[in-house]
Amino acid sequence: MNEKDDGKVRLDKWLWAARFYKTRALAKAAIEGGKVHCRGERCKPSKEPRIGDELLIRSGFDERTVVVQALSVVRRGAPEAQALYAETAESIARREHAALQRKAGALGVETDGRPSKKQRRQLQQFRGNQDQ
Template sequence: MTTGTDTVRVDSWTWAVRLFKTRSAAAAACRSGHVRVNGSTAKPAQPVRAGDEVRVRGAGHERIVEVTKTISKRVGPAIAAECLVDHSPPPPPTEIQMAAPRRDRGAGRPTKRERREIDQLRGR
């Protein structure tokens, strides 16, 4: 475990503070552009240090955390909580999440018109 002004890889740090279940999942999220450090897209080997802001997008919401300690080894949840400050917005209410329409099982693939309607609902 490293602390202080040392730098640690962003994929290693996000895994160590339990933002991802595996380090390979953290590296894959970095490669696909779901992790940002101080506003710019991060590669897996980008260094983070105390005071940096890390944004992780996944599972329908975004986590915004500030690095307080740099660690490279996975630790228990109590110690991991000391290594970051969570600035994430609260999750949306359950009613909003459940309001999204679902297709019936066995209904087949959506038509082109239905895909456009789905994209319009999702705001794309």
């Protein structure tokens, strides 16, 4: 699948080719922001992933642990992109569990809506609001 003859590819390019990010710039920003870890460590966009490397990729609420299966610098269709990596079983289970929790509302903060007039006064008094 690799178009280069030396078998080297940048990490940001591989993430883009594997369709984790829509653009290379987004992939680079995610790597620089610490959202991608290679072998348990933060890395740079110029890092060259090797077959068998384990990557931890955080995107939104999702956190995926994938193992690099092939290298490519060309972005192709989704079925070919999915052949570049294999997601670990525990990663899939973690993501599904987190999705169920989000769906059930277990991670969100529940409130009774807007505070009443009395509750607003108490909040203002607690915060020390001297505007009155």
